[in-house]
Amino acid sequence: xxxxxxxxxxxxxxxxxxxxxxxxxxxxxxxxxxxxxxxxxxxxxxxxxxxxxxxxxxxxxxxxxxxxxxxxxxxxxxxxxxxxxxxxxxxxxxxxxxxxxxxxxxxxxxxxxxxxxxxxxxxxxxxxxxxxxxxxxxxxxxxxxxxxxxxxxxxxxxxxxxxxxxxxxxxxxxxxxxxxxxxxxxxxxxxxxxxxxxxxxxxxxxxxxxxxxxxxxxxxxxxxxxxxxxxxxxxxxxxxxxxxxxxxxxxxxxxxxxxxxxxxxxxxxxxxxxxxxxxxxxxxxxxxxxxxxxxxxxxxxxxxxxxxxxxxxxxxxxxxxxxxxxxxxxxxxxxxxxxxxxxxxxxxxxxxxxxxxxxxxxxxxxxxxxxxxxxxxxxxxxxxxxx
Amino acid sequence: xxxxxxxxxxxxxxxxxxxxxxxxxxxxxxxxxxxxxxxxxxxxxxxxxxxxxxxxxxxxxxxxxxxxxxxxxxxxxxx
Amino acid sequence: xxxxxxxxxxxxxxxxxxxxxxxxxxxxxxxxxxxxxxxxxxxxxxxxxxxxxxxxxxxxxxxxxxxxxxxxxxxxxxxxxxxxxxxxxxxxxxxxxxxxxxxxxxxxxxxxxxxxxxxxxxxxxxxxxxxxxxxxxxxxxxxxxxxxxxxxxxxxxxxxxxxxxxxxxxxxxxxxxxxxxxxxxxxxxxxxxxxxxxxxxxxxxxxxxxxxxxxxxxxxxxxxxxxxxxxxxxxxxxxxxxxxxxxxxxxxxxxxxxxxxxxxxxxxxxxxxxxxxxxxxxxxxxxxxxxxxxxxxxxxxxxxxxxxxxxxxxxxxxxxxxxxxxxxxxxxxxxxxxxxxxxxxxxxxxxxxxxxxxxxxxxxxxxxxxxx
Numbered sequence: 001x002x003x004x005x006x007x008x009x010x011x012x013x014x015x016x017x018x019x020x021x022x023x024x025x026x027x028x029x030x031x032x033x034x035x036x037x038x039x040x041x042x043x044x045x046x047x048x049x050x051x052x053x054x055x056x057x058x059x060x061x062x063x064x065x066x067x068x069x070x071x072x073x074x075x076x077x078x079x080x081x082x083x084x085x086x087x088x089x090x091x092x093x094x095x096x097x098x099x100x101x102x103x104x105x106x107x108x109x110x111x112x113x114x115x116x117x118x119x120x121x122x123x124x125x126x127x128x129x130x131x132x133x134x135x136x137x138x139x140x141x142x143x144x145x146x147x148x149x150x151x152x153x154x155x156x157x158x159x160x161x162x163x164x165x166x167x168x169x170x171x172x173x174x175x176x177x178x179x180x181x182x183x184x185x186x187x188x189x190x191x192x193x194x195x196x197x198x199x200x201x202x203x204x205x206x207x208x209x210x211x212x213x214x215x216x217x218x219x220x221x222x223x224x225x226x227x228x229x230x231x232x233x234x235x236x237x238x239x240x241x242x243x244x245x246x247x248x249x250x251x252x253x254x255x256x257x258x259x260x261x262x263x264x265x266x267x268x269x270x271x272x273x274x275x276x277x278x279x280x281x282x283x284x285x286x287x288x289x290x291x292x293x294x295x296x297x298x299x300x301x302x303x304x305x306x307x308x309x310x311x312x313x314x315x316x317x318x319x320x321x322x323x324x325x326x327x328x329x330x331x332x333x334x335x336x337x338x339x340x341x342x343x344x345x346x347x348x349x350x351x352x353x354x355x356x357x358x359x360x361x362x363x364x365x366x367x368x369x370x371x372x373x374x375x376x377x378x379x380x381x382x383x384x385x386x387x
Numbered sequence: 388x389x390x391x392x393x394x395x396x397x398x399x400x401x402x403x404x405x406x407x408x409x410x411x412x413x414x415x416x417x418x419x420x421x422x423x424x425x426x427x428x429x430x431x432x433x434x435x436x437x438x439x440x441x442x443x444x445x446x447x448x449x450x451x452x453x454x455x456x457x458x459x460x461x462x463x464x465x466x
Numbered sequence: 467x468x469x470x471x472x473x474x475x476x477x478x479x480x481x482x483x484x485x486x487x488x489x490x491x492x493x494x495x496x497x498x499x500x501x502x503x504x505x506x507x508x509x510x511x512x513x514x515x516x517x518x519x520x521x522x523x524x525x526x527x528x529x530x531x532x533x534x535x536x537x538x539x540x541x542x543x544x545x546x547x548x549x550x551x552x553x554x555x556x557x558x559x560x561x562x563x564x565x566x567x568x569x570x571x572x573x574x575x576x577x578x579x580x581x582x583x584x585x586x587x588x589x590x591x592x593x594x595x596x597x598x599x600x601x602x603x604x605x606x607x608x609x610x611x612x613x614x615x616x617x618x619x620x621x622x623x624x625x626x627x628x629x630x631x632x633x634x635x636x637x638x639x640x641x642x643x644x645x646x647x648x649x650x651x652x653x654x655x656x657x658x659x660x661x662x663x664x665x666x667x668x669x670x671x672x673x674x675x676x677x678x679x680x681x682x683x684x685x686x687x688x689x690x691x692x693x694x695x696x697x698x699x700x701x702x703x704x705x706x707x708x709x710x711x712x713x714x715x716x717x718x719x720x721x722x723x724x725x726x727x728x729x730x731x732x733x734x735x736x737x738x739x740x741x742x743x744x745x746x747x748x749x750x751x752x753x754x755x756x757x758x759x760x761x762x763x764x765x766x767x768x769x770x771x772x773x774x775x776x777x778x779x780x781x782x783x784x785x786x787x788x789x790x791x792x793x794x795x796x797x798x799x800x801x802x803x804x805x806x807x808x809x810x811x812x813x814x815x816x817x818x819x820x821x822x823x824x825x826x827x828x829x830x831x832x833x834x835x836x837x838x
């Protein structure tokens with residue numbers, strides 16, 4: 001695959017790794033990769049193995065499934081089980097544990113008409129195919145996924161579809177990063193010493209690099225927007241190391257092949273046509289964050305599931321043993337959670353960090369937990385050479 | 388929030404859609420967000436929508452930047 | 467009792483010339499327009515006609531022609547003190563019923579043949595049981611049943627007995643098929659998931675993910691076009707060639723179906739109490755399968771295969787077995803993808819193409835495509 005395979009080249013990876021090894025000083029570097037896609041890439045390709053031991057990657061809350069609060073999933077489940085709506089949702093959302101031992105998948109087993117879709121357009125197609133039923137699209141995601149939702153609402157309005165609405169849980173990246181930088185842990189207690197951020201790849205295609213500029217200025221933290229492939233991530237780490245060494249705090253763009261300073265203005269325009277900011281929104285693990293999420297504008301009220309069904313939001317606290325909140329903020333690691341790998345596994349996730357394969361816990365469990373246990377390396381007495 | 392992949396536009400279709408090719412797979416996607424995409428262009432596709440164009444010159448330069456480390460790596464030896 | 471299946475299905479005109487009332491008239495099944503209804507499962511005339519004109523026509527063999535409740539079967543020369551029987555069964559509920567490279571029928575035949583073959587046994591006979599949903603088009607059923615007949619004939623393994631039942635509309639997904647197979651195991655063949663040993667080579671017969679991607683390409687809403695076909699195939703002759711090349715050297719055989727290669731290797735690791743190290747670069751994946759998985763957010767290691775096998779073999783015979791595989795049409799792309807190590811945690815590890823290392827874990831739940 002062009003523009004993909006070249007950016008996964010192992011030879012080049014070793015070279016960038018050598019450069020990183022050369023340039024790191026004695027100190028420790030803590031970088032947060034905000035985006036779930038980067039968490040997944042780091043785990044899946046074993047990027048950590050190529051980094052020097054004093055470079056630490058902290059997994060941030062850029063996994064929209066992970067930050068989706070239980071109360072919102074409860075709303076979607078109630079729409080299916082109590083209001084008889086067809087609820088369309090992206091795949092990852094289906095297994096997130098919610099209240100009463102339910103998830104969307106379990107609600108489906110109980111008779112809820114819940115359908116997995118790969119695209120917002122699919123949900124619209126379901127509405128057209130079932131004019132006798134209410135169809136609700138459970139819209140989650142950061143700025144990457146928001147423009148498609150805006151487009152389907154506009155299309156639904158153009159067609160005058162009477163049975164389609166959207167449960168909007170779209171959230172905003174810059175607000176989350178600010179919240180992390182402002183949280184008591186970072187500023188006062190210094191338990192999350194963050195030296196810089198790897199900025200999200202595809203969110204930035206939409207919003208551009210400009211929104212990150214005020215972090216660097218105000219909080220004196222470097223941000224490097226990185227592409228999605230492991231070589232991009234490594235290059236971004238190198239760029240961050242250099243900024244830290246040189247005392248700079250700037251926004252740099254590694255993903256120049258797809259990201260510009262302005263971003264996709266057409267997409268931004270479509271989004272602001274359909275959505276407006278919510279005064280506040282609960283994020284799982286981060287608490288209530290002001291101006292961090294979107295709601296549907298008044299003129300599209302007919303397509304707003306919250307208004308259409310008169311939904312109220314009931315916050316639901318997490319399981320007491322679950323450390324997702326701290327893990328999402330980078331304050332704790334998966335292995336610090338008492339129930340990691342025992343009670344809470346991808347098979348039986350207690351918290352959302354374990355459900356999505358980009359959640360810090362699932363990524364660590366699936367790809368990296370062998371590092372927690374001394375393992376036998378293939379070299380021990382057995383020939384590793386395989387033809 | 389990112390599962391997005393670069394794909395080559397092979398045909399423009401009615402209704403702000405296009406057919407793209409990725410590794411031999413052909414898929415129909417929406418170009419409503421990137422209407423300027425032409426046949427032969429690469430777009431970044433996410434949940435069935437093109438989000439932006441991929442700039443081949445920038446891609447070349449990025450890869451060239453990675454490749455320059457080879458010289459450094461050779462000089463000092465890989466870890 | 468073989469019936470000539472009328473392939474042209476013009477309905478009989480009601481005002482046809484008066485037939486001879488002393489001659490019994492039998493209206494043939496209308497394949498083009500007919501659908502399964504409750505009568506077909508009731509055991510009466512309609513059921514009998516369905517069996518004769520559809521199933522017997524497709525499967526035709528000596529045992530079926532007897533028309534009895536059970537099949538009386540000959541066994542090859544069988545030493546009761548050393549010879550052993552192998553029996554395996556599989557249920558098939560796949561949707562859609564038809565996909566590039568196969569259908570539920572050929573899948574049902576290949577799946578059970580392969581289960582028998584994975585024990586190192588030579589398959590001899592198959593049974594097939596059908597749960598038909600009211601409303602299923604006879605044209606579809608015929609297509610499926612003929613496909614099964616063709617698959618069975620190509621494999622040299624007849625379907626000697628069967629059953630059909632009909633369930634109400636809405637209670638079945640068109641058709642569910644259950645097949646059972648029996649075979650014989652030669653003396654001295656001991657193949658089991660428990661037999662892997664540290665040092666064994668892990669061999670894979672070909673590219674992974676083809677079947678899963680072919681099926682997904684047919685699912686509504688995904689809208690991608692591909693030339694990938696299911697790899698559904700009967701593997702027993704490949705197995706026979708491998709065993710002939712290295713008698714005693716093949717420790718484990720398994721076909722990585724649901725859950726994919728990753729799940730199968732984890733199963734074996736646990737059963738045998740060993741670990742494994744794989745080389746990602748050695749695992750064959752077709753470019754289109756890789757692309758489809760990228761697009762959908764799936765990992766080819768977890769995608770189903772229906773015509774591939776993994777073999778864990780003693781290191782000294784690995785090269786010989788690999789050659790035997792590559793000489794067989796179903797093993798052309800066979801590769802050594804890793805090796806078994808001693809590991810009390812039974813991890814399946816993988817050296818990634820990128821240079822790092824990761825664990826290849828069990829599949830958890832259903833493989834849900836990522837958006838992220």
